[in-house]
Amino acid sequence: MKNLTKFGIVALLLVSLAGSVFAFSGRGFGNEETRQAIESGDYETWKEAMTSQLTEERFNQMKENHNQMAEKKAGMQEQRESVEAAIEAEDYDAWVLAVETCPRENKFAETVTEENFKTFVAMHNAMQDKDFETAKAFAEELGLEKPEGKMGGRFGHRMHNMPSE
Known part of the structure; x- marks a missing residue:
């Protein structure tokens, strides 16, 4: 059962990570400004593009997604x-x-x-x-x-x- 529990935790983390990526897709991780900053190796531009996408609304959505995942896991x-x-x-x-x-x-x-x-x-x-x-x-x-x-x-x-x- 210990391995099953570990597997469940890892699966939950992976799903949470995928949810986070999905939440940011097209607006943070996948937008043009972020892509160009990564390609040019410009950390400051990348950081600015990433942090500009962090909002309370997104946080609340991620929190809701987390709570739904926890309920599903239970x-x-x-x-x-x-x-x-x-x-x-x-x-x-x-x-x-x-x-x-x-x-x-x-x-x-x-x-x-x-x-x-x-x-x-x-x-x-x-x-x-x-x-x-x-x-x-x-x-x-x-x-x-x-x-x-x-x-x-x-x-x-x-x-x-x-x-x-």
Whole structure:
């Protein structure tokens, strides 16, 4: 879970950075004056062009974007916890409810059925135990492999370094 938390924080920072760039696009980072200052290596002109774009209105928009991202992150964390709890409880119905509104998890709902849910739980447990070979075997049994041989969805980032056969 520590890696998942770190990944979430990094993802939030990257999205915030992208939002900041988007907020300034065409008026700060991408305007002609800024571009020319960068190309000519004129720091003072660049600094003036950049700071002239800093306004209270932009600050308030960035603050609102930040708050929206924080709310979204909290909702995603709550949903992730619901999915984890359902898997740990081996409760298929709770798992279906937890994944139905999550696009990232919902693709599992197309493959994982009540009949093969125990195999899915076993795959999850193998992943938790870092038994990647067993997890890979369960994933193949469930048909959860991507075309490139990498796992998809929730477990993919953990299994992408597994040796292929």
